[in-house]
Amino acid sequence: MYLNPRRVFQEVSTHEAHHQHVLYHHFQDFIALETDRYCMLKSLLDEFEMSYSVITIAGNRHFFVSPEPASGGFLGFPLGGQTAIILAAHYDRVPGSPGANDNSAAVFELIEAALKLREEQVRSWLIIFTDKEELLQGEGIRDQGSYTLAMGLRDAGFGGAQVFIFDACGTGDTLIISKTADHLMKYETGPGITRTRHLVQQLRTRALETARHLDMDRVLLVPTPFSDDAGFFRAGIAAQTITMLPAEEAAALGSLLRTKPDIADALFCREVPNEALVLPKTWRCLNSPEDSYLRLTPQYFPIVVRFACALCGG
Secondary structure (H helix, E strand, O other): OOOOHHHHHHHHOOOOOHHHHHHHHOHHHHHOOOOOHHHHHHHHHHHOOOEEEEEEEOOEEEEEEEOOOOOOOEOOEOOOOOOOEEEEEEOOOOOOOOOHHHHHHHHHHHHHHHHHHHHOOOOOEEEEEEOOOOOOOOOOHHHOHHHHHHHHHHHHHHOOOEEEEEOOOOOOOEEEEEOHHHHHOOOOOOHHHHHHHHHHHHHHHHHHHHHHHOOOOOEEEEOOOOOOHHHHHHOOOOEEEEEEEOHHHHHHHHHHHHHOHHHHHHHHOOOOOHHHHHOOHHHHOOOOOOOOHHHOOHHHHHHHHHHHHHHOOO
16 A cells, blocks of 8 residues: 555654654655755755765765764764764655655655664764766766765775665565675675675675564565665675565565576666566666655655664664
8 A cells, every 4th residue: 555655654753753753744845856855855964953974976975974973083974984884875866756765765764763873872873875876878887976985985994884775665564685796796706705795694694683683574585676785896895785665576576586586687787678577566666757655655664764773773
């Protein structure tokens, strides 16, 4: 069932903090086609008095949100690069698409998670809202904002940070832990690939253990479409993508991949093959006018918020 997010958020707000109601009240404006999402995201972070900096790398503007005001460390953030938990979500979208699920929902969910982590005084986390995840025709992974961002993080000693990418987390009740990294590393060679595979396994294990700790009974481990993880991997930093799907779509996808594992290749093609037509409707609606609030299921947003907070120890 797909509901108007404003109505659901108004119902939930009687049981949640006032700032949550105010936050989601801005959602419809954020997905409006004429909205300058950079300016609105900056305004939202200012409104909730979040500690953040805007870092411009290769012309892309990334928001770094931290638990406390910047003072020393990497780009002013007092975090240990090898132990930091980084949660990331891109805030850009394809022209002509509202971008409700890709990726407005995850942006708002991570803002809510940041507010909860701040209230609980949890430290050692960093949330990055990334720019230019979406690629134009003819562009490749090295053109992603996450690629040059990850290069900067790596050079600053954050190569061992635990990075979790949240993308398309607004539709469905089933947590999807992506196996796209396996495809990305399938043909990679060199001395660093063994270490990267080990780090990927650590991230995946942490995600699965976190889901078990929260008693989540709807969790699926399958390949997903490329996200910011592609740029991170190309720069040499392991990253784990998290997304959501409706239970019926997740079950159908799991069954399909068991019988036709080669269908996963459809997820990684820029030119969409006919086989992609059998992939989840939720994914087929991304990057199109159909990616509107009508396809969101905000009653399940708390699942993502809880999971994000738990990854950070909250």
